[in-house]
Amino acid sequence: MQVFVINLASATDRLAYISGQIGGPFERIEAVRGEAVPERLKANFSGTVSLLPGEIGCYASHLIAAENIVARGLPYAVVLEDDAILASDFHEVVETCVKHLPAGWDIVALSDVKSLPHCRLSQLSGERWLVRYAHFPKTTTAYVLSQSGCRKLLASRPRTRPVDVDIRYGWEMGLNGYGILPPPAGPSEKFESSIPKSVRRRFYWRSHPLRYLKGRINGVRNLGLANSVRAYLGRSSKSAVTRQ
Numbered sequence: 001m002q003v004f005v006i007n008l009a010s011a012t013d014r015l016a017y018i019s020g021q022i023g024g025p026f027e028r029i030e031a032v033r034g035e036a037v038p039e040r041l042k043a044n045f046s047g048t049v050s051l052l053p054g055e056i057g058c059y060a061s062h063l064i065a066a067e068n069i070v071a072r073g074l075p076y077a078v079v080l081e082d083d084a085i086l087a088s089d090f091h092e093v094v095e096t097c098v099k100h101l102p103a104g105w106d107i108v109a110l111s112d113v114k115s116l117p118h119c120r121l122s123q124l125s126g127e128r129w130l131v132r133y134a135h136f137p138k139t140t141t142a143y144v145l146s147q148s149g150c151r152k153l154l155a156s157r158p159r160t161r162p163v164d165v166d167i168r169y170g171w172e173m174g175l176n177g178y179g180i181l182p183p184p185a186g187p188s189e190k191f192e193s194s195i196p197k198s199v200r201r202r203f204y205w206r207s208h209p210l211r212y213l214k215g216r217i218n219g220v221r222n223l224g225l226a227n228s229v230r231a232y233l234g235r236s237s238k239s240a241v242t243r244q
Contacts, residue, residue, distance in 0.1 A: 001077075001078060001091065001094065001095055001098075002027070002069075002074055002076075002077040002078065003022060003024075003025075003026035003027070003077065003078045003080065004026065004027050004028075004029050004065045004068065004069075004077055004078065004079050004080065005018055005019075005022075005026050005027070005028050005029065005080045005081075005082055006029045006031050006061045006062065006065060006079065006080070006081050006082060007028050007029070007030065007031055007082040008030075008031045008033075008082075009030055009031075011031075011082060013191075014082035014083055014191060015028065015082055017082070017083070017188070017190065017191075018080060018082045018083070018084060018086075021084075021085070021086045021090075022080075022086070024091070026080075027068075029061060029064055029065050029068065031057065031058070031061040032057050032060050032061055032064070033053065033054075033057040034051075034052070034053030034054055034055070034056035034057040034060075035053055035057075036057070037056060037057065037060045038060070038064075041060050041063055041064075043156065044059075044060075044063070044156065044157070044158070044159045045059070045060070045159055046158075047158070050160050050161070051159065051160065051161070051162065055162045055163075056159075058140075058162065058163055059159055059162065059163040059166070062079065062140060062153075062163045063153070063154060065077075065079045065145075066079075066145060066149075066150040066153050066154050067150075067154065069145060069147065069150045070147065070150045070151065070154065073147075074147070075146065075147060076098065076144055076145060076146040076147070076149075077144070077145060078094060078110070078142070078143075078144050079140075079142070079143055079144075079145055080141070080142050080185070081140060081141050081142070081187075083141070083187060083188045083190065083191045083193075084111065084141045084142045084185050084186070084187065084188065085185065085186055085187070085188040085190075086142070086184065086185050087183075087184040087185065089125065089126070089128075089184060090110075090184045090185060092125060093124050093125055093128050093180060093184045094108075094110065094144060094180075094184065096124045096125055097124055097130055097144070097180055098144065100121070100122045100124065100130050101130070101178060104148070104176055105146060105149075105176050105177075105178055106145070106146050106148050106149030106152060106170075106174075106175045106176040106177060107136075107143055107144065107145055107146070107149045107167065107170065107175055107176070107177045107178070108143060108144040108177070108178045108179060108180065109133070109136065109137045109139060109142075109143055109177065109178070109179035109180070109183070110141075110142035110143055110144065110179075110180055110183060110184055110185045111137070111139045111141035111142045111143070111183050111185040111186045111187065112137040112139060112179060112181065112183045112186075116133055116134065116135060116136075116137055117133070117134040117135070117228070118131040118132060118133045118134065118179065118181065118223075119131065119132050119223050119224075119227040119228075119230065120181075121178075124180065127182060128180055128181065128182060128184065129180070129181055130178060130179075130180060131178065131179045131180065131181050132178055132179075132222060132223060133177060133178070133179055134222075134223055134228055135168065136167060136168045136169075136170050136175070136177045136179075137168065137179065138164050138165060138167075138168040139164055139187075140163055140164045140167060141185060141186060141187045142183075142184075142185035142186075143167075148176075149175060149176075152173045152174050152175055153167075153173065153175070155173060157173075171218045
């Protein structure tokens with residue numbers, strides 16, 4: 001299983017932290033800063049005024065990871081940010097998950113700070129389940145990306161939202177997404193975010209309310225009406241990852 005870790009050259013402490021958890025081979029993707037996006041990716045962010053420089057750099061770094069998966073012809077790969085905390089059964093549960101995924105999958109969320117409305121598809125190991133979300137989590141801490149998912153993510157278009165928000169709105173690019181609950185990964189509290197937060201709260205759905213409504217309808221269609229009702233009524237408040 002190919003694992004990529006996105007890491008700034010200066011963040012050696014984070015690299016040591018994540019490598020100690022992975023416990024095996026992985027490849028480091030050098031994260032880029034917003035002011036140093038590679039020429040081939042700059043068109044994605046031209047005219048973008050809604051993204052902070054750190055958000056642009058983060059988004060570009062995830063695109064570079066996707067480029068690597070495509071260039072090598074990998075059927076899929078795990079992408080981790082360097083502040084991820086991994087559960088002790090991380091590798092086992094991800095490998096089992098891939099075997100249970102239906103044809104045509106694009107992305108699997110491995111981290112989820114909130115247990116969003118979902119329906120269970122199949123039991124993976126212990127208490128962990130492969131799930132289908134009504135709407136995808138807002139997180140890029142850890143995920144699995146397939147070849148088809150990479151190509152959809154890389155398709156040229158203006159990027160006006162942070163990468164985690166764009167993936168949450170994945171229906172706009174046709175992303176077929178799944179997840180694992182309880183999640184085998186999550187953001188560590190050991191490090192402060194290297195991306196400064198916007199001083200104002202941004203409500204992205206307000207820009208295209210009809211498109212947002214279409215996405216919610218698409219989520220209900222994916223789950224089915226009965227499953228959607230059960231998913232929304234049975235949603236829980238928070239999921240946590242502990243490493244043993």
